Amino acid sequence: MKKILFTLLLIIFMKDAMAENTNEKLLLELTHGEVVIELHSDVAPLHVERIKQLTKEGFYDGIVFHRVIEGFMAQTGDPTGTGMGGSNYPDVIAEFSNKPFERGTIGMARSSNPNSANSQFFICFKPAPFLNGQYTVWGTVVDGMDYVDAIARGEPPVEPDKIVRMSLIEE
Template structure:
């Protein structure tokens, strides 16, 4: 799985920094124009089982390869029916999904995406690519930040941020894995003229089987050697 291999370093970094300093926003000298939040070609829509639609502004200006991967998989309906398999508040405040197997060790059948580390912070609502210890192993998995964790900056590829519907992200069921996992009912790119949000069963992802029958291990002890123990996957 993607992320656990990084937990020790993350915890050490957080305890070494005073609490007040942890809450400060790192100043940026990077001059940029405000991203266009009305550009439907770069709005990723996730209809969640928690009750509504989440709108994520994609950032091809800083992570073009990962954004292209998200668009490709979304248009293949890859994410429809997939669960959030790793959802924690501490020490990592994340909701992680995008694995077609629901275990944290799976990927799409496409090649891995190289690292596109950039200046975007791991702020609340940031969306980033999960990976193994190999920096160039991002693929289909991603995570959304519940709270800031700036110690992750420039270690993982941030490729977007929630701009609407964060309340539905906050309601994603917790656990590693959750006993009753929340799922993506449908994923869309806004420019593809998707239908309005509709609660109910997702289109079944063939890799997952019937959404009502998915069975997950109690807690993965370790992933295969090629995919080190849990951490954000690319």
């Protein structure tokens, strides 16, 4: 009986904890203004945990948007600024879902290996259904998309915009 009660309490606690995680947000301070990102730990818990870990370490602060394609997306998260770099942590396994890539959707960049996501991510300027089920969705811009739209275009941009600072929003 004690085991059953313990298990039920554990399930209730975990359910409440997971529900709280779906309200987590990041503040992405860009050159032109602030962007608020809602994290989707319910869809991609491993990727969200990696993003949070790197954010807490200040990894993203000062990193440029090295690949920005008009009508598609803005990519960042590479400390070398070349599109070939990442963090010193192991890659994260794919967490593909049926969550669609729409305007403001944030996905994890990777190589042709589905399990090669590390620190790079991209923000979609408009819907990109060809990415659905092929890349991990870990967040959505909920405020400040106009500042994302203002990011300088290019591969790489001549004068790239950067992440001034990225931080967790404490509620």
